[in-house]
Amino acid sequence: MPQGIAKRDLPSKICPVCERPFVWRKKWERDWDNVVYCSDRCRRTGRTLTDPK
Numbered sequence: 001m002p003q004g005i006a007k008r009d010l011p012s013k014i015c016p017v018c019e020r021p022f023v024w025r026k027k028w029e030r031d032w033d034n035v036v037y038c039s040d041r042c043r044r045t046g047r048t049l050t051d052p053k
Helices: 040-050
Strands: 012-014 021-023
Touching: none
Parallel strands: none
Antiparallel strands: 012 021
């Protein structure tokens, strides 16, 4: 992402677990297309909801 971009202009997604919007972060720069959950907690919760084990 280019420097100087306003936070309101960053791409965002909706977390399928908590259904809250979350915005692009620098640490997700190379992997944004594969980011699904807003946090590790939602990622763990999402796995248990979809995985009947």
